[in-house]
Amino acid sequence: MPDLSTLLAQVFTGLVLGMIYVLLAIGLSLIFGLMTVVNFAHGALFMLGAYFGVFLLAYTKSFWIALLVAPLMVGVLGLLMERFLIRRLYGRSPDDPLLLTFGLSLILVEGVKVIWGKIGLTLDPPRALAGAVNLGFMAFPAYRLFLIVVIVAVLIGLYFFLGRTNIGLIIRAGSRDPLMVRALGIDLSRVWLLVFGIGSALAGLAGILAGPMRGAYAEMGVTMVIESFVVIVVGGMGSLLGAVVAGLLIGQVVGITTLFLPKAADIMVFVVMAVVLLVRPSGLFGEAGLLE
Amino acid sequence: MSALRSLAGWVAAHPVLTFWAFFAVFPFLVPNRSLATQVLIFGLFALGFNLLYGYTGLLSFGHAAYYGLGAYGTGIALAKLHVGSLWIGLAAGLLLAAGGGAIIGFLCLRRRGIYFAMLTLAFAQLLYFVGFHLSDWTGGDDGLRGIPQLTLGLGPWKYSLESTLGFYYFSYVLVGLAVAALKRILDSPFGAVLQAIRENSSRAVACGYDVDRVKHLSFVFSAGFAGLAGALDALRLSVVPIESLYWTTSGQVVMMTLLGGAGTFFGPFVGAATYLILEERLSLFTESWPIVIGAIFSAFVLFLPRGIWGTLIGGIHGRQSA
Secondary structure (H helix, E strand, O other): OHHHHHHHHHHHHHHHHHHHHHHHHHHHHHHHHHHHHOOOOHHHHHHHHHHHHHHHHHOOHHHHHHHHHHHHHHHHHHHHHHHHHHHHHHHOHHHHHHHHHHHHHHEEEHHHHHHHOOOEEEOOOHHHOOOOEEOOOOEHHHHHHHHHHHHHHHHHHHHHHHHHHHHHHHHHHHHHOOOHHHHOOOHHHHHHHHHHHHHHHHHHHHHHHHHHHHOEEHHHHHHHHHHHHHHHHOOOOOOHHHHHHHHHHHHHHHHHHHHHHHHHHHHHHHHHHHHHHHOOOOOOOOOOOOOO | HHHHHHHHHHHHHHHHHHHHHHHHHHHHHOOOHHHHHHHHHHHHHHHHHHHHHHHHOOOOOOHHOOOOHOOOOOOOOHHHHOOOOOOHHHHHHHHHHHHHHHHHHHOOOOOOOOOHHHHHHHHHHHHHHHHHHHHHHOOOHEEEEEOOOOOEEEOOEEEEEOOOHEEEEHHHHHHHHHHHHHHHHHHHHHHHHHHHHHHHHHHHHOOOOOOHHHHHHHHHHHHHHHHHHHHHHHHHHHOOOOHHOOOHHHHHHHHHHHOOOOOOOOHHHHHHHHHHHHHHHHHHHHOOHHHHHHHHHHHHHHHHHOOHHHHHHHOOOOOOOO
16 A cells, blocks of 8 residues: 555645646647637647757747747647648548548657657756756646646636626637627627637647647657547537536546556547446536537 | 449458458469458458448547557466466457457547547557557567467367468458458448438537447447457467657557548558558668658548549449449
8 A cells, every 4th residue: 555645745746747637638628619629730739849849949948938829839739720621521421520630649749759769859948947846745746836836727727718898708609609699790700710819828728738748749648638539528519617527536546546556548548438338428517518 | 334333343242251352362463472461350450440431420530549559468377377378368368358348448448530530649659658568468568478379279180370371361261250340340220320420520419329329339330340450460479569659659559541542441551561562662762761652641531532432333432332
């Protein structure tokens, strides 16, 4: 039986992982909610966030600039993808955008290998966050605490953006009844662009934040996007609260299982999903039949 | 062009005969014979995928699971359990895949629409990790090695699978039987219900069909075909790489089927041949051949959703059954 401080450390590690899942799942969920597009390339955008981070850090020598600019670059790439490729598929089967983004993801992953090589790169955290923070009962890497704070701040910001601003209102209305929103004279195509950009930027942010912990490598996004799908299935698609709760839950499941049965950690994620499917097929916070 | 059309029309009307005739000479039409066998095996894999996606309208992004179960089932039976018969080995792979399809299909069909694709992908990833960690049985990361080359026996008759051509014709017969079985399934009332579900699921429900059961059965059949393909590939390579369960394998079969033409009878074979020949040619020039294939695939989704064969026979997607 591991002692209490090991367990607590693992809970925190799970929390960090869970936060990254939340960020990815919310981006996916936003895009899906408005456009019924399941963006397979979300994982590739996550990976690009980390690579852009490495690139910007080498150029500007400042982690803070990289942290700000890398997600913006990924966001712009997302905008371009929506505007020039994915938009052509609206009105066709929802399978088609998934297939297209699968193809795009293949191009991005292999493209990164051409540009940056097949071997993974490291991303150094800023010196100010290099040490550990004593939490009283245990010491925890400062960078990971910083990551938690940043993501919580982004989530709060997103909550107010969606809940309290006019654009947020349009986004929410657009995911509920796009026809009605259009009838009210609102140009939804610009909202699509915006939401795809925001969702992609969130993936990029998750990527650069994860970079200092796991480095940057071309395949890093694929397992993450599959696990984010699991988070969405568990939380209930279209539910932002569901994405948060399920992301944190899956993070804890991985964290705790790693401690007791390391080999089963990858597997437990999917076992949780199977159990949720059996007990509550529409997900923890999903409405049955919504967006199906 | 019109001669080509009428040929395509004849092919569409007699798919099983066409298969036997065309693939009898196929190894002599391609530059290398092992490629011919690969086209047969991956064509069969895509055929199984197409039953679910093209005919039932369910997009599985996790068909590596059944292909891999078929490969490991046969591989483990022959290499670890030392069953002496090739037939039992093949049956083990087929049954394991169909059984896995029954369980996973049941879980995935609890959610409809786009969730279905995400769930199939997730469960395939689960099996990948299981295969990765159960290394006593699967060889883990190194793959399952030591699958013996057995001679085929049917009563007094013996047939060696050692030569490339010998193995090709062995696969030819099995895949041909699978093609005939698929044709039989599609022509049956059950096959008609499958296509009714693809066209309009709620109407099929209203007509009184047990849509969930039909979908589940289609999933199991599809998994069985994919499993037989995996089993054959295990014999061909005499090793099962762990990648056979990986998502890339699922993606490969999706791309093959769409390139060829989903919902068409020969699309899967056309797509498998196109993909494999492209891969072989492109990898001579560049390591980054997946970029080119990814771009071609994306262009097909955008501009040519009926695929090569579907465009050639010119039928409306869904109307054309051959």
